[in-house]
Amino acid sequence: MSSADLTGLSGPAPGLDVAERRKARRARVERWARWLLPVVVMAATIALWQWYVVAYKVPHYILPGPDRVVDALVRDWPMLWPALLVTLQITLGALVVATIGGVGLAVLFAQSKWVEMSFFPYAVILQVTPVIVIAPLIFIYVPSKIVGLLICAWIVAFFPILSNTTLGLNSADHNLRNLFQLYGATRWQTLRYLRLPAALPYFLGGLRIAGGLSLIGAIVAEFVAGTGGVGSGLAFKILEASYRLNIPRMFAAILLISLTGIIIFAVLSLVTHLLLRNWHESAVKRDG
Amino acid sequence: MSAASSDGAPRGMASRPLSETPPIVSLQGITKSFSNATVALRNLSLDIGAGEFVSLLGPSGCGKSTALRLIAGLSSPTNGRIVWPGEAPGQGDHELGFVFQEPTLMPWASVFANVHLPLRLKGRSVAAARDEVMDALDMVGLAGFADSYPRELSGGMKMRVSIARALVTRPKLLLMDEPFAALDEITRFKLNNDILRLWETLDWTVIFVTHSVFESVYLSNRIVVMAARPGRVVADLAVDAPYPRTEEFRTSHLYSDYCRQASEALQATLNEEERAE
Known part of the structure; x- marks a missing residue:
């Protein structure tokens, strides 16, 4: 410059x-x-x-220009908007259930090494098995499509919360643990006043990953479920548009999914910042 | 004799007069060995009289911190027992405070909440404990920082918060594990004076672990010198200098005499160790 x-x-x-x-x-x-x-x-x-x-005169059914994508977004809005809401519902639902399940299991694991040793392998198995191969089974066993979608998205999203929160619960300062012991703190008090706050930054790190994953889980599950009609989400719209070679609409739907993911990430980052700004190194602003 | 190592270790300059009142805590033949076969303490017997300011002075590895943790109930002895004569048998709570080498504050909680912690764990709400917490903060000169977070404070101030937290329960016995070792000298002198002032006003008994001869002489009226491998008591010195002690004491002949005595006792343990190697 x-x-x-x-x-x-x-x-x-x-x-x-x-x-x-x-x-x-x-x-x-x-x-x-x-x-x-x-x-x-x-x-x-x-x-x-x-x-x-x-x-290069690229035909619009191969690669539409941005003008056509915007055009599709506006024209198909009445159809894309409800689909976005469905996907959003499943994403947020899965995130909430993943948070409750992940934190709940982590707290349970933290209570006893035996529980952790016995059940952690299942969490790992669920995590490493691609959701796309379990999803068809889930849709066979679970009659409700929405519940099936939720389960799939939950499976993808809960692991980072579980593993991060477990790590956080176990990383409370040792001297502070001694202090709690010294003052005769109960197990519940130690959890409430020491281990949960100490785990908060770890949990929030897991939550930010889970936010993106629950969206991915919701989309993948919709692809597998693949049914149309009322109450179908963005993934189905993409699938449908691809059958019809309606490439601009595919781009428009992808754009919406990306924006949704970005907004989820931004909101969770903001929450993290607000919760940690007073004390955690990651959120503290330094002069100079 | 209120302190002795009964396995025939040299008694050094043991010169403490017998205490008339029963001790507040009595360590009887304590042995502590760890799973990796190190013997941190061997056959340690030590009576701590009520109102004493006792320094446990020794090189690293002499088990002085281990002794403190045993008294605090944070670990249990391999052999021997710890008796609290003034307490009803079976009383779980020993009314003690502990100050660690680090301030050990909860970074997510304000200064007020950190000091409130011991009372909160006993079921006292913020409203019910406010006066006591503010009193404790006032005593260490931090009443104006109740709403600050630990990261906003200097090292010395964090230590004061830690001390306020230890005294908020009005303990009879305060255990301090090299609390000022990580601080600069000016801050340390200031906190030394604060601790002495609190000790005089609050009718405490203090057990103070340190590796500084000068700190131990300045603060305490009794110095228990310990040696390492295995950890044991080698000398028990009385420091008969009047309180309140000020900077004047720090530059007096009496002070340097006591420092020399303590140094010699400490040196003897180190020489012995070298011979053994």
């Missing part, structure tokens, strides 16, 4: 002043760049995409 004025300033002028001014300018530039840069790069990418589609 300004290597020219920098060398111009660093002549006989008082050294500190120059350095301070340079620092202030760098901070100003950085403040703008943080917002401007991603926006500019995004705009450039979209422009490049549009240019490529027009210049």
Whole structure:
């Protein structure tokens, strides 16, 4: 940017002043760049995409330009919006159940090493077996489609919460544990006042991963369920559009899914920040 | 003799007068060995009289921290027993406070909540305990920081919070495990004076683990010198200097005499160790 004025300033002028001014300018530039840069790069990418589609006359059933995607988004909105709501419902439902299940199991595991040793393998098995191979079975065993979808999304999402929270519950400071022991704290008090707060940053880290995974779980399960009609989600719309070679609508639905994922991540990041800003190293702002 | 190692270890300059009142806690023939076969303490007998300020002084590995943890009930002796003569048999609570080497505060809780913790664990609500917590904070000069979080405080202030937490239950016995070892000297001197002031006003008994000869002489009226491998008591010195002790004491002849005595006792244990190797 300004290597020219920098060398111009660093002549006989008082050294500190120059350095301070340079620092202030760098901070100003950085403040703008943080917002401007991603926006500019995004705009450039979209422009490049549009240019490529027009210049090489790519047929819209292979790669639609961004104009066609936006067009599809607007035109198909009455159909995409309810589908988005269905997917969102399953995603958030799965996230809630994963949170309750993950934290609940972690607390249970933390109560006794024996329980943990006995049941942790099942959690691992559920995690490492791809949901896409279990899903067909689940839809056979579970009559309700919504419940089946929820179960699939839950299986994908709960493991990071479980494993992170278990780690967090076990990483409370040893001297603090001694202190609780010294004052005759009950098991419940130790959990409530020491182990759960100590586990909070770990849990929140797991929750942010689980947020993205529950969306993925919901989508994958919908693909497997593959039924249409009323109450079908975005994944089914994508599947349907692909059968009809309606590529712009596929792009529009994918765009919605990505945006949903980004919003979930942003909200969970905000929650994390609000809960940890007073005390945890990861959220504390440092001067300098 | 209120302290002796009965396995024939040198008694050194044992010069403490017999205490008339029954001890607040009495360690009788304590042996503690760990699973990796180290003997942290061998046949340790020690009576702590009510109102004493006792320093356990020794090199690292002499088991002084282990002794403190045993008294606190954080671990149990392999052999021997710990008796609390002033208490009814079966009383679970020993009315003691513990200050660790680190401040050991809950980072997620405010200063107030940290000091409130011991009372909360006894079922006292914030409203019911507010006065006591604020009193305790006031005593360490941190009443204005009740709503701060630990990370906002300096190392010395965190230690004060830790002390306030230990004294909020009004314990009879305060156990301190090298509490000021990680602090700079200026802060340490200041906290030394604070502890002495609190000890004089609150009618405490203090057991203070340290590896600093100067700190132990400045603070205590009794120094128990310990040796390592296996951990045992080698000397029991009385420091007969009047309280309140101030900076004046720190520069007096009396102080340096006692420091020399304690140093010699400590040195003897180290020499002995070298000979053994």
